[in-house]
Amino acid sequence: MRYGVPIEVELVDELRLFWESIFGSVFPEIGPEVFLGAEEDYSRSRLYLSKEGGRVVGTCFTMQSRSAPAIAGFGEVATAEPFRGRGIATALCSQAVEELRAAGGEAFFLGTVNPAAARVYYRLGWRKLAGAEVMVKVVSGESPEAFLVDYFRKGSAAAGTTVAEATPADRVPMIPLIVCPHDWQVMDANTNVFSTRYATQISCMGLHLRYQRITQKGEGAWYSARTADGRVVGLSTARKSGGGDVQVDGFTHARFAGSWEGLLQAAMEGRVGEGALEYFAVVSVEDEEKQDLFRSLGFREAGAGEDFKLDGRRVASLRMEKRASQGKRRGVRTVV
Secondary structure, X not given: OXXXXXXXXXXXXXXXXHHHHHHOOOOXXXXXXXXXXOOOOOEEEEEEEEEEOOEEEEEEEEEEEOOOOOEEEEEEEEEOHHHOOOOHHHHHHHHHHHHHHHOOOOEEEEEOOOHHHHHHXXXXXXXXXXXXXXXXXXXXXXOHXXXXXXXXXXXXXXXXXXXXXXXXXXXXXXXXXXXXXXXXXXXXXXXXXXXXXXXXXXXXXXXHHHHHHOOHHHOEEEEEEEOOOOOEEEEEEEEEEEOOEEEEXXXXXXXXXXXXXXXXXXXXXXXXXXHOOEEEEEEEOOOHHHHHHHHHOOOEEEEEEEEEEEOOEEEEEEEEEEEEEEEEEOOEEEEO
């Protein structure tokens, strides 16, 4: 069975119990509001469901970006233990793939740390990304790495990008940006997002949660750089740290490095960063290029920060600071 979103509350309650029994947590990657239609303006969502004797025995949920329809994410793929080995997940995922393909989908992302599940996905055409517990099914049959190279090559850097506060529209398009390899070790210290060159990325649809969490109680904000055709090519964050200080960070895809300064300025001048007494960033000591970029914005070295842990390896960090000016121009706080 296939259900469009919004889904009836009674079924969402039933799914909550089903997923809790399998994943050990309620709505592990996607909140209940999504199933009730809160993000349907941003993503086309579908629930694929198998029942036996009136009982839910298998599920698969997909979200296809409306702004970048080539990309879709798979989540909540699950089969009740007594019903495993009967092809339920295979049938649900196959139906979802065909419908996404018909709707213009080109690459479908999912995360799994379960070897048995990974074998099922492999037989269905998914391939593991290097440096991540993320698998990708590319409709054309090319490798995930080749797809990512082409995906960001097609997004024209010459046409420029738009930087704005992030919305649920970024939930799915942010996945390719984060799972492709980056030269910097630490892409964003506020959200513990590291390059897959240096640390294994174990999340996929849950990446959005890392950014969403910093906005709780108005303590943080995040911003995205998007191309005209909806590709997310950069992200930045601002998070209150106490004492009037705001920690900022951000990164871009290498082809869109020109967006980095705009992303950081948005983080500093936005609704969280605007009232800061001081801005600071915590950067890996090995990310010398990133240190230079912060220096170009007026940040200065201020000693060591806490070590980062990249797959068990400890990497020293450098704290960089910048004092905020109380001067205003056109009603916007400026920084020096």
